[in-house]
Amino acid sequence: MQYIPNILFVIALVAGIGYFIKNIRKVIRNIRLGKDVDRSDDKAARFKNMAMIALGQSKMVRRPIAGILHIVVYIGFIIINIEVLEIIIDGIFGTHRIFSFLGPLYDFLIGSFEILAFLVFVGVILFWTRRNVIKLKRFWNPEMKGWPKNDGNLILYFEMVLMTLFLVMNAADLQLQELGSGHYISAGSYPISQFISPLFEGMSEGSLILLERGAWWLHILGILVFLNYLYFSKHLHILLAFPNTYYGDLKPKGQLDNLEAVTKEVMLMMDPNADPFAAPAEDQAEEGEPEKFGASDVMDLNWAQLLNAYTCTECGRCTSECPANQTGKKLSPRKIMMDTRDRLKEVGDNIDKNGSFVDDGKQLLNDYISTEELWACTSCNACVEACPVSISPLSIIMDMRRYLVMEESAAPTDLNNMMSNIENNGAPWPFNQMDRVNWSKE
Amino acid sequence: MSETIKVPTMAEYMAEGKKPEVLFWVGCAGSFDDRAKKITKAFVKLLHSANVDFAVLGTEESCTGDPAKRAGNEFLFQMQAVTNIEVMNAYEIKKVVTACPHCFNTLKNEYPVLGGDYDVMHHTQFLKSLLDEGRLTVEGGKFKGKRITFHDPCYLGRANNVYEAPRDLLKKLEVELIEMKRCKRNGLCCGAGGAQMFKEPEPGNKDVNIERTEDALETKPDIIAAGCPFCNTMMTDGVKNKEKEDSIDVMDVAELIANAQDL
Ligand code: SF4
Ligand code: SF4
Numbered sequence: 001m002q003y004i005p006n007i008l009f010v011i012a013l014v015a016g017i018g019y020f021i022k023n024i025r026k027v028i029r030n031i032r033l034g035k036d037v038d039r040s041d042d043k044a045a046r047f048k049n050m051a052m053i054a055l056g057q058s059k060m061v062r063r064p065i066a067g068i069l070h071i072v073v074y075i076g077f078i079i080i081n082i083e084v085l086e087i088i089i090d091g092i093f094g095t096h097r098i099f100s101f102l103g104p105l106y107d108f109l110i111g112s113f114e115i116l117a118f119l120v121f122v123g124v125i126l127f128w129t130r131r132n133v134i135k136l137k138r139f140w141n142p143e144m145k146g147w148p149k150n151d152g153n154l155i156l157y158f159e160m161v162l163m164t165l166f167l168v169m170n171a172a173d174l175q176l177q178e179l180g181s182g183h184y185i186s187a188g189s190y191p192i193s194q195f196i197s198p199l200f201e202g203m204s205e206g207s208l209i210l211l212e213r214g215a216w217w218l219h220i221l222g223i224l225v226f227l228n229y230l231y232f233s234k235h236l237h238i239l240l241a242f243p244n245t246y247y248g249d250l251k252p253k254g255q256l257d258n259l260e261a262v263t264k265e266v267m268l269m270m271d272p273n274a275d276p277f278a279a280p281a282e283d284q285a286e287e288g289e290p291e292k293f294g295a296s297d298v299m300d301l302n303w304a305q306l307l308n309a310y311t312c313t314e315c316g317r318c319t320s321e322c323p324a325n326q327t328g329k330k331l332s333p334r335k336i337m338m339d340t341r342d343r344l345k346e347v348g349d350n351i352d353k354n355g356s357f358v359d360d361g362k363q364l365l366n367d368y369i370s371t372e373e374l375w376a377c378t379s380c381n382a383c384v385e386a387c388p389v390s391i392s393p394l395s396i397i398m399d400m401r402r403y404l405v406m407e408e409s410a411a412p413t414d415l416n417n418m419m420s421n422i423e424n425n426g427a428p429w430p431f432n433q434m435d436r437v438n439w440s441k442e
Numbered sequence: 443m444s445e446t447i448k449v450p451t452m453a454e455y456m457a458e459g460k461k462p463e464v465l466f467w468v469g470c471a472g473s474f475d476d477r478a479k480k481i482t483k484a485f486v487k488l489l490h491s492a493n494v495d496f497a498v499l500g501t502e503e504s505c506t507g508d509p510a511k512r513a514g515n516e517f518l519f520q521m522q523a524v525t526n527i528e529v530m531n532a533y534e535i536k537k538v539v540t541a542c543p544h545c546f547n548t549l550k551n552e553y554p555v556l557g558g559d560y561d562v563m564h565h566t567q568f569l570k571s572l573l574d575e576g577r578l579t580v581e582g583g584k585f586k587g588k589r590i591t592f593h594d595p596c597y598l599g600r601a602n603n604v605y606e607a608p609r610d611l612l613k614k615l616e617v618e619l620i621e622m623k624r625c626k627r628n629g630l631c632c633g634a635g636g637a638q639m640f641k642e643p644e645p646g647n648k649d650v651n652i653e654r655t656e657d658a659l660e661t662k663p664d665i666i667a668a669g670c671p672f673c674n675t676m677m678t679d680g681v682k683n684k685e686k687e688d689s690i691d692v693m694d695v696a697e698l699i700a701n702a703q704d705l
Contacts, residue, residue: 254551254596255551258552263555266517293516326648376643378631378650379635380596381601382600385627385628400514401513402515405513405514414640415513422509427470429470435474436500437498437500437501439479442479
């Protein structure tokens with residue numbers, strides 16, 4: 001009987017971590033549905049980006065209030081998780097405060113965890129206030145209705161509860177230490193929970209133990225639940241920000257990739273020696289279906305773009321900097337990322353259900369992202385510059401425009417005119433190429 | 443204005459068996475747009491006054507393909523690119539300067555993979571280098587003490603991280619350079635990029651150029667400086683919309699330098 005808590009603990013731990021791993025493997029599988037893109041160059045620059053942007057939060061602090069609050073919560077959360085290590089060992093072996101032999105160092109650690117927990121608590125309250133009381137505009141865009149809004153708040157509640165449980169656990173422990181109860185050895189320092197502890201004064205030893213154990217169990221179960229919540233939430237960014245900043249695009253922001261499939265065709269057309277009939281046939285024999293230009297669904301995007309979608313924190317910095325969005329256009333770069341992720345999940349669920357993807361009559365284009373959104377973009381890169389985790393909504397917009405124009409010939413009329421001008425006169429306006437130097441004589 | 447300025451073409455250089463120091467890529471706006479042609483001329487005057495040995499492609503120049511690419515027509519873009527590269531490589535071009543940030547970005551970043559590898563500079567960078575080499579003098583002249591704000595073109599600034607060259611030049615004019623609240627990497631687009639220049643805006647409640655003009659007007663400028671023919675058009679329209687065209691000029695950095703010296 002004595003080992004029941006240990007056994008229950010191990011079961012909870014294995015189930016919690018197991019389910020999490022199962023879902024992470026799904027994320028990886030879904031990201032791999034994307035096309036290949038080479039991001040293996042310049043590892044030094046990539047590590048530097050990851051260290052600066054993900055670990056160092058360099059882009060978060062561009063908005064100082066949100067940035068500093070975020071750093072507090074982020075550092076607090078990471079460091080407090082060292083405590084989880086002790087909890088896990090205690091849980092498995094039925095020990096209590098196994099690291100207390102560290103003496104003064106232990107006091108220092110527990111003391112710091114408490115202060116950080118308190119700061120995290122305050123930070124989270126301020127975050128909640130910004131979202132719900134001050135109602136910062138970027139948290140109230142149309143795409144933030146329903147689940148995304150609740151998700152943002154749920155995360156904050158989770159953290160409040162976890163921090164409270166941690167402090168209550170310590171406060172009860174402190175009371176028990178003072179009572180000299182059983183294995184509640186005197187260890188640790190409690191700069192914050194010492195103020196909570198008096199609330200429990202006069203409680204019986206039994207109730208105190210119940211309180212302490214209750215908080216301990218809820219705390220660790222809460223962490224396991226939170227871990228598994230990540231998969232369903234924008235909070236996945238706490239993990240994916242690292243690979244995403246590592247694999248981010250290193251090219252100048254203005255540089256759009258040149259489609260290789262198009263290059264092949266263009267070179268063929270320009271080559272006077274090429275046999276226009278023989279070559280395509282040969283190509284097709286090699287590659288089967290001719291390559292589709294641009295993207296109408298998530299599988300047409302590359303894996304880095306899909307990783308972007310899973311990493312998006314829905315912070316809306318991109319949207320709040322977007323000139324189209326600021327002037328009332330439907331386009332919101334955050335929505336582009338959220339739609340991509342939602343569609344990718346839908347495709348993933350489809351694969352889970354059917355073994356492989358079965359056409360569901362839907363796609364990213366139109367069913368999620370409208371052409372009106374796509375045609376509102378000025379390609380200004382403000383969204384890319386603003387994103388704290390190196391996401392490029394612009395690259396998805398451009399790939400979808402490519403599909404519209406090259407596969408569907410569905411450009412707005414004005415743009416079709418512009419393009420036929422370029423084709424015929426070598427300029428976007430209907431001027432004669434022979435008049436190109438007339439300006440020098442005017 | 444009907445003064446003819448001397449603009450040698452690559453074909454002429456070739457015929458004489460010479461090669462210029464730099465190719466001036468005029469661009470479509472610079473060749474055809476009435477407002478932008480003035481920028482082109484101002485820049486050419488500066489090139490002459492600094493004794494730069496330059497040439498243009500003239501009738502052999504064709505759209506870089508930028509608007510087609512940003513509209514999604516990769517095919518048309520690459521056709522344009524390959525044609526231009528063939529011409530430039532035949533002339534063994536090494537160095538290119540252009541007054542259009544869109545041409546600049548495309549030539550610099552998107553042509554190399556297609557076989558066109560050149561040292562490409564925006565005209566503000568080039569003028570700055572002439573200044574540093576002592577070939578060009580920039581003095582305050584009539585703009586001394588004027589309030590000037592510089593609008594960062596997206597394709598020069600964020601796209602290619604060039605923020606200082608135009609500002610360094612403006613400072614040399616001894617003007618009072620005032621930054622808009624959104625500037626440099628946070629600069630707001632004028633609304634023309636991504637092929638928007640060539641279409642009606644999507645439905646919204648405001649035009650982007652109006653929003654940006656308001657940013658500029660907040661600085662109470664005498665002059666709004668630009669470094670892109672499209673930004674220039676957008677900001678000029680914005681200033682007109684605000685009925686401020688009598689008190690505020692929208693001018694390219696090259697025009698400011700040329701006019702300061704009454705070239
Ligand atoms: S690049 Fe497009 S989506 Fe991004 S901020 Fe600019 S206009 Fe908005
Ligand atoms: S794309 Fe980046 S800036 Fe935009 S909401 Fe997502 S994380 Fe925030």
